[in-house]
Amino acid sequence: GAVVSQHPSRVICKSGTSVKIECRSLDFQATTMFWYRQFPKKSLMLMATSNEGSKATYEQGVEKDKFLINHASLTLSTLTVTSAHPEDSSFYICSARDGREVVGELFFGEGSRLTVL
Amino acid sequence: QKEVEQDPGPLSVPEGAIVSLNCTYSNSAFQYFMWYRQYSRKGPELLMYTYSSGNKEDGRFTAQVDKSSKYISLFIRDSQPSDSATYLCAMSRSTGGGNKLTFGTGTQLKVEL
Numbered sequence: 001g002a003v004v005s006q007h008p009s010r011v012i013c014k015s016g017t018s019v020k021i022e023c024r025s026l027d028f029q030a031t032t033m034f035w036y037r038q039f040p041k042k043s044l045m046l047m048a049t050s051n052e053g054s055k056a057t058y059e060q061g062v063e064k065d066k067f068l069i070n071h072a073s074l075t076l077s078t079l080t081v082t083s084a085h086p087e088d089s090s091f092y093i094c095s096a097r098d099g100r101e102v103v104g105e106l107f108f109g110e111g112s113r114l115t116v117l
Numbered sequence: 118q119k120e121v122e123q124d125p126g127p128l129s130v131p132e133g134a135i136v137s138l139n140c141t142y143s144n145s146a147f148q149y150f151m152w153y154r155q156y157s158r159k160g161p162e163l164l165m166y167t168y169s170s171g172n173k174e175d176g177r178f179t180a181q182v183d184k185s186s187k188y189i190s191l192f193i194r195d196s197q198p199s200d201s202a203t204y205l206c207a208m209s210r211s212t213g214g215g216n217k218l219t220f221g222t223g224t225q226l227k228v229e230l
Contacts, residue, residue, distance in 0.1 A: 006160070034217070041125060043222040044161070044205070093160050106218065108153075108160035 003027060004096050006109030013084055014117055020080045021112045023094030029074035030096035035067075038091045038111075050077040084116040120144050123206055123221030132230055136193040140206035140221045143187065147208040147219070150182050152191045155203045155223065164204075165191065196228045 003026040013019050023033055031052045036044040048069050049057040056069035066088075068080040077096075081088050093111040123140045130136055138152075149168055153161035165180040167173045167189075173180045179192040189208075193200055203223040 004160075041222070041225075043121075043123075044220045046217055049217065091158075095160075105163050105166070106151075108162065111158065111160045113158070 004094065004107045004109040006094055006112055008112055009110055010113045010115075012115045012117065015085055016083055018080055018082045019084055019114060020078055021092055021094075021114075023077045023079070023096070023109050025075045025096045025098075025107070028096075028098040030077075030098065031074060033071060033077040033094055033096045034106075035069060035077070035079050036093045036095065038093060044093065047079075052077075081114065084114070086116045089114055089116045120219050121206065121208065121221045124224055125222050127225040127227060129227045129229060130196055132196060132198060132228055134196050134228070136196050136200070136226060136228075138191040138193075138204050138206075138224050138226070140189050140208075141187055142189075142208060142219075144208075144210075144219075145184075145187065146210045148211065149209045150180070150189050151207045151209075151218070152178075152180055153205040153207060153220075155205060157202075161205055193226075196226075198228050198230055201227045 005024045007022045033050040035047045037047050038044050046059050047062045050069045050071040052071045052074050058064045071077040091111050091113050095106050095108045097106050121142045152165045154164050155161040167180050167182050170182050170184045177194045181190040203225045205223040206221040207218040209218050
């Protein structure tokens, strides 16, 4: 099946720094990718919808200036956590759907665990 | 009230047992229903996908949707230790590239030898 690659899988950073997470669709083109955040024993919380060639659509309560999303190509979306704080520590997961399919499976990346010290 | 409710568990069963996982939802606009399996520290993977009410079977897995009761279930027959994971239900109003999924909190399942 289709594969979504997410990198890095783990990152530790100091408070105040910025961290970039990449999400790539490896064998299909994804016009839309989704970014989620997951807390322990909690559901996946949709943060934003990333659209290729246009601005991302953020969910209510998600700071767009803090979580910068760039979807520069049909196979790559990036999430940058700017000026990270300890409360930003979480598991971030991206997903993508093959844009050629009318009813397409949503493929998830392996997730990126961010720890802000 | 959350749009999707799911018992977080944990649920512990012996190997070979039949497992029943359930979700309820409040939004009658949901038409597409999915079950995902998530192993620890990994991204979710799609197990089953159903449209509207009815049953769907795939090997040891059966998904049921009852739209009149706003209730969906996932049954696992002859459960194996490798089935130990968190199971998330998800649903959406429509399909297509841009539609959003609403997830349950996930039920943690442990199948013991």
